[in-house]
Amino acid sequence: PLTPEAGEAIAAIATPVGVGALAIVRMSGRGVLEIADRVFRKKGGTAFSFKEAEGFSAHFGTLSDSRGMVDEVIALVFRAPSSFTMEDMVEFTCHGGPVVVRHLLQALLDSGCRLAEPGEFTRRAFLSGRIDLLQAEAIGEMIHARTESAFRTAVTQMQGNLSRHLQEMRAGLLQSCALLELELDFSEDDVEFQSRDALRLEVGRLQGEILRLVESYREGHLLTEGVATVIAGRPNAGKSTLLNALLGHERAIVSHMPGTTRDYIEECFIHEKTMFRLTDTAGLRESDEAVEHEGIKRSYRKISEADLMLYMIDSSSGDFLKEAAAARELRQRHPESGMIVVANKTDLAPDAGGMIAQLQSETACPVIAMAASKGDGLNELKSTMAGMVEGLDKLHEASVLVTSLRHYEALRNAADSLDNALQLISAREPAELIAFELRSALDYVGEITGKVVSEELLNTIFDQFCIGK
Ligand code: GDP
Ligand code: ZN
Structure with missing residues (x-):
């Protein structure tokens, strides 16, 4: 039920856990002014009560639990309805040590607050009508934004x-x-x-x-979720090696045995303001093995959701025309997604030049020559990827x-x-x-x-x- 009345008093740590100069613990709801009175003594010995305090006023003093003083704090008072939740709120700014903050929170919980649930402050802001659901979600997205344009x-x-x-x-x-x-x-x-x-x-x-x-x-959706990018291709083409190279660290397990990437792995990297969400797929091939079958099914689903496909070919394997046909077919099945063909292991294929040209005309896609295990061609691939989503970082300027x-x-x-x-x-x-x-x-x-x-x-x-x- 949507109720505009103040909810029960809740409290939570509002800043990240860890050591920092300052941290904030906040409370909202019915009775938080009384609770604040129980734990806080204003400096200077003057008689002071939060119930008489004005909204947006700040007070310096000490905060104590049953065992004594916890920290010197600044208390910020917000009076309903002029607060984030539209309820009475009190925020305590204390020193940013994890133990200090825990003690402070505990003092509030001991004095009648309950620990807030995830997003409960924002939920109250929504229920009270201060913000709508879109704006509530936007707060979450802003906090988690990893690129300027998502922000x-x-x-x-x-x-x-x-x-x-x-x-x-x-x-x-x-x-x-x-x-x-x-x-x-x-x-x-x-x-x-x-x-x-x-x-x-x-x-x-x-x-x-x-x-x-x-x-x-x-x-x-590319702005907030990143460009869903799948690396597809036959087992042993070098997909996991490329994934690692793009991410810049060892993540996926690289192995000599075909078909070892059983499940898919998802990781993000940011290149020129664009976030790419990378998925390595299990090798696309027929298999009797049940486990692998499941992985392959999942691969096809991932591919169908992709914004961008990197189709990887082992250029040393000799049957690149067959591979070009496979890439073309995949492209036709997902016309909405972009495709880049990656001709890998060019270190083992000395006369790759002719092949690249042929791949280009067969697939009508950009083809990048690479030696993933050496990092050759990596920069060219990255800028081609960025080029496929050009203008994305300007998109947020649309109204x-x-x-x-x-x-x-x-x-x-x-x-x-x-x-x-x-x-x-x-x-x-x-x-x-x-x-x-x-x-x-x-x-x-x-x-x-x-x-x-x-x-x-x-x-x-x-x-x-x-x-x-
Ligand atoms: P995946 O099955 O497509 O994920 O292929 P992997 O990334 O597991 O690579 C298979 C094998 O090929 C590994 O032994 C890699 O070290 C090797 N490999 C990957 N890229 C290259 C490359 O550019 N040149 C050479 N010579 N070997 C590579
Ligand atoms: Zn792999």
């Missing part, structure tokens, strides 16, 4: 650009919906409060806007952008509902049926901002936050 995108979303855009679309849908539903009350006569032609135009316009957002996900799978799916569903509505309008079906489809589109859009939202969805979103956020 910028999150900041834009946090400021509510996408939220406002969705709100406008919801308002448009609601308007049309309301007029249709009004007709239902006049079922005797044949009234139309909005002509069907005007309705079709309006619904078509809204669907167009939604589809534009849906489309923006194709590149938008509204969909970067999350959850939002993308909700928008797709909304667009489908509007598609149904448009067909019903053209077929001059009754207002009731059209209104039903518009309502369902409204619900899908509302799911994104949290207007229409289940407890389960909230749990999955906020469980990904850290404690203290």
